Amino acid sequence: MSDITKQSLTELVENIKNKKLSSTDVTKAFIDRSEKSVELNAYITNDFTSALDKAKKFDQKPNFNLKLPGIPMAVKDLFCTKDIKTTAGSKILNNFVPTYESTVTENIWNEGAILLGKLNCDEFAMGSSNETSFFGNVQSPIDKNLVPGGSSGGSASAVAGQLTPVTIGTDTGGSIRQPASFTGIVGLKPTYGSCSRYGIVAFASSLDQAGPMAQNVKDCALLHEVISSYDPKDSTSIEFKRNHYSKELTNNIKGKKIGIPKEYRVDGMPKEIEDLWQKGIQYIKDCGAETIDISLPNTSYALPTYYIVAPAEASSNLARYDGVKYGFRAKGENLIDMYEKTRSEGFGAEVQRRIMIGTYVLSSGYYDAYYLKAQKVRKLIKNDFDEAYKKVDAILTPSTPSSAFKIGEKTNDPVSMYLNDIFTVPVNLAGLPGISIPAGHDSKGYPLGLQIIGKAFDEQNILNIAYAMEEKINFKNKITDWWIK
Amino acid sequence: MSKKDSEYLINRKDNQYEVVIGLEVHAQVLSESKLFSTSATKFGAEPNTQVSLVDAAFPGMLPVINEFCVKQAIKTGIGLNAKINKRSVFDRKNYFYADLPQGYQISQFKDPIVGEGKVILDMPNGQKEIGIERLHLEQDAGKSIHDLDPQNTFVDLNRSGVALMEIVSKPDLRSPDEVNAYIKKLRSIMRYLGTCDGNMQEGSLRADVNVSVRPKGSKEFGTRCEIKNVNSIKFMQMAIEYEANRQVDLIEEGKTIDQETRLFDTRKNETRSMRSKEDAHDYRYFPDPDLLPLEVSEKFIEELKNDIPELPDDKKKRFIEEFKLSSYEANILVSDIDTAKYFEEVVAKMGKNKDIKLAVNWITGELFAVLNSKGLEISQSPVSAKNFAILINLIKNGTISGKIAKTVFELMIDGDKDPQKIVEEKGLKQQSDPKALEALIDKIINDNREKAIEYKQGKEKLFGFFVGQAMKASGGKANPQLINEILKKKL
Numbered sequence: 001m002s003d004i005t006k007q008s009l010t011e012l013v014e015n016i017k018n019k020k021l022s023s024t025d026v027t028k029a030f031i032d033r034s035e036k037s038v039e040l041n042a043y044i045t046n047d048f049t050s051a052l053d054k055a056k057k058f059d060q061k062p063n064f065n066l067k068l069p070g071i072p073m074a075v076k077d078l079f080c081t082k083d084i085k086t087t088a089g090s091k092i093l094n095n096f097v098p099t100y101e102s103t104v105t106e107n108i109w110n111e112g113a114i115l116l117g118k119l120n121c122d123e124f125a126m127g128s129s130n131e132t133s134f135f136g137n138v139q140s141p142i143d144k145n146l147v148p149g150g151s152s153g154g155s156a157s158a159v160a161g162q163l164t165p166v167t168i169g170t171d172t173g174g175s176i177r178q179p180a181s182f183t184g185i186v187g188l189k190p191t192y193g194s195c196s197r198y199g200i201v202a203f204a205s206s207l208d209q210a211g212p213m214a215q216n217v218k219d220c221a222l223l224h225e226v227i228s229s230y231d232p233k234d235s236t237s238i239e240f241k242r243n244h245y246s247k248e249l250t251n252n253i254k255g256k257k258i259g260i261p262k263e264y265r266v267d268g269m270p271k272e273i274e275d276l277w278q279k280g281i282q283y284i285k286d287c288g289a290e291t292i293d294i295s296l297p298n299t300s301y302a303l304p305t306y307y308i309v310a311p312a313e314a315s316s317n318l319a320r321y322d323g324v325k326y327g328f329r330a331k332g333e334n335l336i337d338m339y340e341k342t343r344s345e346g347f348g349a350e351v352q353r354r355i356m357i358g359t360y361v362l363s364s365g366y367y368d369a370y371y372l373k374a375q376k377v378r379k380l381i382k383n384d385f386d387e388a389y390k391k392v393d394a395i396l397t398p399s400t401p402s403s404a405f406k407i408g409e410k411t412n413d414p415v416s417m418y419l420n421d422i423f424t425v426p427v428n429l430a431g432l433p434g435i436s437i438p439a440g441h442d443s444k445g446y447p448l449g450l451q452i453i454g455k456a457f458d459e460q461n462i463l464n465i466a467y468a469m470e471e472k473i474n475f476k477n478k479i480t481d482w483w484i485k
Numbered sequence: 486m487s488k489k490d491s492e493y494l495i496n497r498k499d500n501q502y503e504v505v506i507g508l509e510v511h512a513q514v515l516s517e518s519k520l521f522s523t524s525a526t527k528f529g530a531e532p533n534t535q536v537s538l539v540d541a542a543f544p545g546m547l548p549v550i551n552e553f554c555v556k557q558a559i560k561t562g563i564g565l566n567a568k569i570n571k572r573s574v575f576d577r578k579n580y581f582y583a584d585l586p587q588g589y590q591i592s593q594f595k596d597p598i599v600g601e602g603k604v605i606l607d608m609p610n611g612q613k614e615i616g617i618e619r620l621h622l623e624q625d626a627g628k629s630i631h632d633l634d635p636q637n638t639f640v641d642l643n644r645s646g647v648a649l650m651e652i653v654s655k656p657d658l659r660s661p662d663e664v665n666a667y668i669k670k671l672r673s674i675m676r677y678l679g680t681c682d683g684n685m686q687e688g689s690l691r692a693d694v695n696v697s698v699r700p701k702g703s704k705e706f707g708t709r710c711e712i713k714n715v716n717s718i719k720f721m722q723m724a725i726e727y728e729a730n731r732q733v734d735l736i737e738e739g740k741t742i743d744q745e746t747r748l749f750d751t752r753k754n755e756t757r758s759m760r761s762k763e764d765a766h767d768y769r770y771f772p773d774p775d776l777l778p779l780e781v782s783e784k785f786i787e788e789l790k791n792d793i794p795e796l797p798d799d800k801k802k803r804f805i806e807e808f809k810l811s812s813y814e815a816n817i818l819v820s821d822i823d824t825a826k827y828f829e830e831v832v833a834k835m836g837k838n839k840d841i842k843l844a845v846n847w848i849t850g851e852l853f854a855v856l857n858s859k860g861l862e863i864s865q866s867p868v869s870a871k872n873f874a875i876l877i878n879l880i881k882n883g884t885i886s887g888k889i890a891k892t893v894f895e896l897m898i899d900g901d902k903d904p905q906k907i908v909e910e911k912g913l914k915q916q917s918d919p920k921a922l923e924a925l926i927d928k929i930i931n932d933n934r935e936k937a938i939e940y941k942q943g944k945e946k947l948f949g950f951f952v953g954q955a956m957k958a959s960g961g962k963a964n965p966q967l968i969n970e971i972l973k974k975k976l
Contacts, residue, residue, distance in 0.1 A: 098544070099538070102545060233549060234549075235776050316589055322581060325541055367769075
């Protein structure tokens, strides 16, 4: 049985279709391992009992034409799931049970997958270490007391720790790619508008995007194929021809031109990151592709821009959590008092910090200097990419400026925490797709990732490049099962 | 009335003040569903029965623009002779309130869907043009109900998310009468277009009123106060009158006027301060990232233009030209679309040999009186345009007299009866046989010899007496014109 959880999604689908495994076998295996993995704190809510029921039902009447036939899957607790508590990692939604399903999870269940439970994340997806969750921090399967990254920390931990074959996260400034990088897995942030935002608890609407997290590129392509769809319920969803990403996946990237942006060589970047990047360039060349030095001149403005735009939108998006309609409500003397107490007690420190920043930058008198200027810079950053893509097909960068850090190491230094996202935020600001693949280990044996950034709607291309590199890198995640007694 | 006489001025000792008024009218878009959700908009439904997850701002819910509401706003813009903006942007207006589930209202701040336009008012001293600054689309909030429970406030979200058009005028209005005419004109245009039912009792039309005063002849504007959410024309007029006098008093006392938001207390008939400029909300407007900028093509606008019916100004012009009506009569008929429709149907049903003047008199006289006394709209008229037209034709062709017609009309009201049948059944046909009338008149003159002599000696007033006697003797059915002629001959 223990072998089952080591299998990739592609293998599991194959084995279920060939009737070598039943959905019940697979579901049981992941439930067993999840139950032994409480110390990782990857789950906020589990739905194991009904998952088993669903697996049995699937086995009684299997439909092997589906893309995820009877595959159990846990998802980030930012996706609203019908009749299953959805918290966004916050006390303020601790008792919230949606009566509706997000489009992305709906797409997954429609292809035959079965919900295992809801995965831990930073509160309202605000964080880079999964330490801001009301439900406690998540342990990395890589090492004890190591952060799995964030905000999709529970998702990363669950995939790397084999508690779920694959999962979905959300990425506003790096929340899929950074934890993927920290835990040695693959994570794709699709083009803005590729996956519907309907039913996903909003953080920053113009940046949020759901995406797959998996043990390998092929699994990632398959899950992306399932979740990406045009959705009229999301006005920012875009209608375009979506590929059969897994079927069209190829490792032939001969002749592709890959840009290497010099501005990503930031001050104080550890040598091992630079070395990893050089290794990546070599792999690209080994695959028969070409690398070209390019410039993305406004890169250094991306992080400050992000920390204006994202909090601004968040401050407004989170106004609905006021204790009036649903969720946590504190007792108050009057309406204002109730608001203040509800939001003071219901939101954690990081969320409150970002609401304050967002409120400030939108205030009259400051709007032009901050929000409006940030929007202009955002346009410049996008233009940088547009310019670059006249010469190259994709861009290769490190995923993060360092490997994973210890729990508590950066808690009191938000700026150093924010710096984690330095390579990932420009991609969100430009609305482009980006994928992080594991590419090596640092001196402590912690995983390091490389990021491939693509043109808008060109997910197939970056998946192909990642697929080709994956073969050359031949990365082996070092999971010791340290948390299993 | 000369222009000078009609000027609305406030007098204090030697000083005269002019009042400057601008209105922000909130007109509910006539639509089946809300601006960003598919919930119904019906008035008077049970509380919280027309609320979707979007309206109640559940986590992860997203707004999707209702194309019909966009069309309605553009049509209204066309009706206001305004510039239609091909690109407009929805912004979030952020503030906390219990009946605002999202914590922000989706509105249009910088880039409204409709730009500058104008409406023409017919005032007693002539026409006046009022500038329109802009029209934008926005969501309505829910309703807080404070009087159901001593401890709690209840919230009804049926209105939450309903589409409103905010129509902002330029500060071109100068009197409560102009405000009255302006609101009625807006209402009339929107009802012609079918974009707002204009029902003020149901809150479909309400306004924020900006009032300032300045010495007569001054070109600069005074400091303005905004009176929030006034929901009837009468209250708007009362509020303006009170507020303008309050401001004049302050100036006369040498005090300054604070720019502030005020509320009109309908019971005390006064405005009072709600919040000062310093306490004004910082709404932190920014473009709603859940919605893309709203872009409409030239073709889209052109198609809507082709869909615009004849509007009151054009209809009035046509009525004057085609039917030779006075400006006054035409105004009465066109101001309400249903009246205009009724009138045009009557005209159509009267056929070739029609008396339009007579029809107008009867509509504005007898019909309006009946509707008034029964509290009915013309669309609910107990007498159909078809039967009304027959009645007018019966008068016109001499079948019945005007006086008999009134009796017939009263009988028609009950069940929209055919006047022709009433006349036949009740034997009300006018006596127009000269021989019979002559005999009748001979008898009257005979019976009243002395009065006939007095008349001949010059007491001309007595002519009326003889007419009366003749009508009485005929049971009111005698043709009055013939009676006149015969009497003149015989006396």
